[in-house]
Amino acid sequence: MEWKRVGASEISYRADVDGLRAIAVLAVIGFHASPELIPGGFVGVDVFFVISGFLISSLILIGLNEGNFSFLEFYGRRIRRLFPALTIVLLATMSLGWFIMFPTEFASLGKHTLAAAAFAANILNYVEAGYFDTPAIGKPLLHIWSLGVEEQFYFVFPALLLLAWRYQALKPTLALIGMASFALNVALVRDYPSFTFYLPFTRFWEFIAGALLARSDLLNRKAILPVLSALSAPQYRDFCAALGVLLIVAGAAFASETSFPGWWALLPVSGSFLIIGAGPQAWLNHHVLAKPGLVFIGLISYPLYLWHWPLLVMGRAMMAAYDNKYERTTTIIAVLSAFVLSWLTFQFIERPVRARRPAFATRRITAALLAGMVSVALFGFATLHLDGLPTRYPKEIQALVSPTDIYTDYIPGYNPVDPPVEPSKNSAGPLVVVYGDSHAWHLHPGLHHLQNERAFRLVVRSWSLECVPIVAEVKRGDEETCRTWMAEERKYFEEVKPDIVVIGAHWLRYKQLDKLSESVGFFRQIGVPRIVVIGPVPYWFHFPQVMLYRAYMRDPLHGIPQRLAGFDKRTIELDSRIKEIAANLGVSYISAYDVFCNEDGCLARLGDAAKDIVQFDKTHLTPAGSWYFISHVADQIFDCKSGTSPGDC
Secondary structure (H helix, E strand, O other), X not given: XXXXXXXEEEXXXXXXXXXXXXXXXXXXXXXXXXXXXXXXXXXXXXXXXXXXXXXXXXXXXXXXXXXXXOHHHHHHHHHHHHHHHHHHHHHHHHHHHHHHOOHHHHHHHHHHHHHHHOOOHHHHHHHHOOOOOOOHHHOXXXXXXXXXXXXXXXXXXXHHHHHHHHOOOHHHHHHHHHHHHHHHHHXXXXXXXXXXXXXXXXXXXXXXXXXXXXXXXXXXXOOOOHHHOOOOOHHHHHHHHHHHHHHHHHHHHHOOHHHOOHHHHHHHHHHHHHHHHHOOOOHHHHHHHOOHHHHHHHHOHHHHHHHHHHHHHHHHHHHHHHOOOOHHHHHHHHHHHHHHHHHHHHHHHHHHHHOOOOHHXXXXXXXHHHHHHHHHHHHHHHHHHOOOOHHHOOHHHHHHHOOOOHHHHHOHHHOOOOOOXXXXXXXXXXXXXXXXXXXXXOOHHHHHHHOOOOOOEEEEEEOOOOEEOOOOEEOOOOHHHHHHHHHHHHHHHHHHOOOEEEEEOOHHHOOOHHHHHHHHHHHHHOOOOEEEEEOOOOOEOOOHHHHHHHHHHHOHHHOOOOEEOOEOOHHHHHHHHHHHHHHHXXXXXXXXXXXXXXXXXXXXXXXXXXXXXXXXXXXXXXXXXXXXHHHHHHHHHHOOOOOOOHHHO
């Protein structure tokens, strides 16, 4: 890429910037391929934002300075830069999804394809963020959120630059926007992490950092920061470049994923700022970043960023059926394939599209790219609207694989509010309080149904996401917040005086299980007559629907199996451990594993339709699964002896 500046007809291509791009994309790929190797590799995206702010702002400012800036030309260039590779990757991902993704997953992929084509993937990911959101490993287009942030910035930024330029207020305008965005980022990152991570308002300052460099470049490097005032001296350039690399490396090694961007983002942003600001003459920029190997990776960095994550996700999804036995090999193949596909995309798609042509030919290419992206968006919309196209499957299996939505087809009570119950069913009998995380909530449908047969009052109460009182673990809040919340919980139980407390949890998530004794001790202290601990349900390596489908396709002559053996064997170990803890504490224990599993495997379906699946994801019971479980253990919950009338229990 080339651009002009004051005092020179042209400025030479900066190979060191492409080298910096390479560092950024390699950090992201390293993080996605092996998070334990590069725990903060996600900061590579922030490096991209600074580079983008520098290069794109340079183009805009040069156009404004020469009086020939055109919004139409600017956005046409953005289309020719972004659409070719993105269109190919979206189509390839949808094509792979057609063959290997389940209808629910494929419908979700269609929704994310639509959002990606509209450059709104970051907004969709923010809206979806929550406890029951699909994990990152299940979203092939999750990484497109960064393109959404970038293009939303450039939707408004050129107009702001134009106004600031006309009123000769470029520097204060950039500084004001940057400081406001950074302050918003720091203020919101703790309490609203998803908002801060995905939405553009808290990311604008990163692009502004690059824009400040572009302004400095246009004005022949007038000082932006005191440390840059002597950049004409080689030693200061070298110092800034070296410090910049150290800051980026520190970010990749130590940045906290749970509180990012926040203050942590200063590391990659400041590092990128210093490296670019040091100029191509700095020793490190010239002798390291401008090396052909890094420059080559920098040139293909955009398609490489697009390709690597879908290949990793799809590959790991296909290997999940083998208990991730080949995860390392899958990762290596996916990354190598991404490099090959990225070079092919760059060489045979991006370069021809971006080659210089007459104006009318350029406009035709731009229009064709825009039409292609609209077609991709329509493909995604159709896939979502048609529920992931279950008609792709044999008729015998279609009813079982039909998509379901956990919030509309299963139970509103999975949301963190008390589920509604009919007053007539909740006005008499002993008070049963079900207490825990989502593995307590998924007992609600079965217990609510049981109220048709037994008279008891039912309350489902979830614990805080900031701390886990049942095992005294602080999760995302500080100790003071946790203590305050637990004091309120104790006050609540003292006031309602439950007759039975049923404790349920996703036990595999927690380490300090022995501290269950503290909660049991409290319940005994306030006089709760009966305490029941529910053990872990089977933990599946993949969604049961997917596993049932694969089992059927391997052996269609024997039909769809009812039980499956492909669950995490830690379920058995955890069941034994919690049973032993409960016995030592003298409280009742109900083994979900014993209810659902036998020597043939664990129960995965109760009928032939999707609503008959026992668990809607890897760990949570559907209403059908919840009722099956509760109907088998109701007497144990209420401590009823054999032959006792349910109404008297």
